[in-house]
Structures are given as C-alpha cells and as structure tokens.
Amino acid sequence: GDSVTQMEGPVTLSEEAFLTINCTYTATGYPSLFWYVQYPGEGLQLLLKATKADDKGSNKGFEATYRKETTSFHLEKGSVQVSDSAVYFCAFWMDSSYKLIFGSGTRLLVRP
Amino acid sequence: GAVVSQHPSWVICKSGTSVKIECRSLDFQATTMFWYRQFPKQSLMLMATSNEGSKATYEQGVEKDKFLINHASLTLSTLTVTSAHPEDSSFYICSASKVDEQFFGPGTRLTVL
Numbered sequence: 001g002d003s004v005t006q007m008e009g010p011v012t013l014s015e016e017a018f019l020t021i022n023c024t025y026t027a028t029g030y031p032s033l034f035w036y037v038q039y040p041g042e043g044l045q046l047l048l049k050a051t052k053a054d055d056k057g058s059n060k061g062f063e064a065t066y067r068k069e070t071t072s073f074h075l076e077k078g079s080v081q082v083s084d085s086a087v088y089f090c091a092f093w094m095d096s097s098y099k100l101i102f103g104s105g106t107r108l109l110v111r112p
Numbered sequence: 113g114a115v116v117s118q119h120p121s122w123v124i125c126k127s128g129t130s131v132k133i134e135c136r137s138l139d140f141q142a143t144t145m146f147w148y149r150q151f152p153k154q155s156l157m158l159m160a161t162s163n164e165g166s167k168a169t170y171e172q173g174v175e176k177d178k179f180l181i182n183h184a185s186l187t188l189s190t191l192t193v194t195s196a197h198p199e200d201s202s203f204y205i206c207s208a209s210k211v212d213e214q215f216f217g218p219g220t221r222l223t224v225l
Contacts, residue, residue: 032212036216041218042218043116043118043205043216043217043218043219044156044205044207044216045216046213046214046215049213089155089156098161099146099158099161100146100156100158100207100214102155102156102157103155104154104155105153105154105155107153
C-alpha cells in the first residue's frame with residue numbers, strides 16, 4: 001500500500017553542520033511530495049513541496065528534489081541552526097485517494 | 113495568510129465523558145477539513161475527512177460513532193470524542209484545505225483520566 005519511509009531520529013548535529021534526512025515513498029501514480037516541520041508546541045507547517053519529477057522544492061535554506069527513479073525526496077540543508085531543531089515529516093498527496101500520507105517523522109536537534 | 117485554529121489546546125476529562133474539539137479556518141473558507149491523531153513520537157494518522165454539509169468519511173478502523181465529526185460551515189469543523197477512555201488520550205490535529213495545500217491547526221492534547 002501507499003506509504004512513506006523516513007530515517008529514524010533523533011538526528012543530533014552541531015550548528016552549521018550539513019543535514020540530510022532521507023525519505024522514500026511507495027505510491028501508485030505520481031504524487032505531490034511535501035516536507036512539513038513541527039516546532040515544539042506548534043502545529044505542522046509546510047516547509048517545501050514538489051509536484052512533479054525533478055522539481056526541487058526549497059525554503060529557508062532547505063532543499064529537496066523529487067526523484068521519480070528512486071522514489072525519494074531527501075531533505076537537505078547546508079548549514080543548520082539551533083532554531084532548526086524540530087520534527088520533520090515527509091509526506092505525499094495522492095489525488096486518487098484525496099489524502100496526505102505521512103512518514104513517521106524525524107526529530108532534529110541542533111546544538112550550539 | 114491561511115491560519116487554522118483549534119480549541120481547546122488541551123483538555124483533561126474523566127473517563128466516560130465526551131469532549132468536543134473545534135477546528136476553525138480563520139481567514140479562508142475550507143470545503144474540506146481533515147482530522148488526524150498523533151501518538152507520542154509517531155506520525156499523524158488520518159482519522160477522517162470532513163466535507164462541509166455532508167457526512168464525514170472515516171478511515172478504516174476509526175469508529176464513527178465514537179469520533180463524531182460535524183462540518184457545519186466553511187470555517188468550522190468539530191470532533192467530539194464520545195464516552196472517552198484513557199486509550200483515547202492523544203494529540204488531535206486538524207487541517208483545512210485551501211486550493212492545493214493543507215494548513216494545520218496547532219493541535220489539541222486530550223488526556224482522559
């Protein structure tokens with residue numbers, strides 16, 4: 001069935017380190033792909049998205065590229081900040097099922 | 113902007129009582145709202161899709177008589193947990209659709225004693 005697999009956390013990095021959070025999906029058809037971020041005590045916010053193959057979504061220094069051949073949408077940031085500490089969720093949307101399918105979330109902790 | 117609010121942000125209730133959670137889209141109209149449940153350190157699980165003026169569509173395994181959803185207007189959907197039990201304790205999150213994007217509320221933490 002449709003699903004999202006993302007790397008387990010927590011991921012602990014020092015400030016200014018490079019970040020990669022892996023995400024792969026299983027879906028029929030060509031879904032739209034998303035990364036959401038949940039800061040402590042807050043709701044989910046859309047971080048970035050990509051709607052077709054080879055699209056690159058970017059926001060706040062984060063990037064992810066829609067790779068159809070590997071069914072992946074890995075999240076990257078070149079230099080993380082303490083304020084990036086949050087839980088990151090990979091998700092996809094299928095028009096056919098009209099719902100978002102979420103990964104399990106990856107907690108990121110950035111230390112000064 | 114697109115802001116979604118939830119009320120209350122947290123609630124503690126006794127076992128057997130019912131609890132109502134409100135989800136409002138503050139600055140846009142949402143034909144469709146979604147209700148999710150999030151267990152600690154786990155992902156969001158879709159419970160139901162709520163369409164204004166019609167019955168909600170529940171995901172498999174979600175008891176519609178226990179989790180009553182009403183979407184009476186384009187800006188308000190409510191989730192009522194009836195006869196709550198400790199196993200219903202969780203973080204409930206709603207979202208509202210605007211064009212091709214979902215906007216999430218801050219969530220409601222329910223604790224059933």
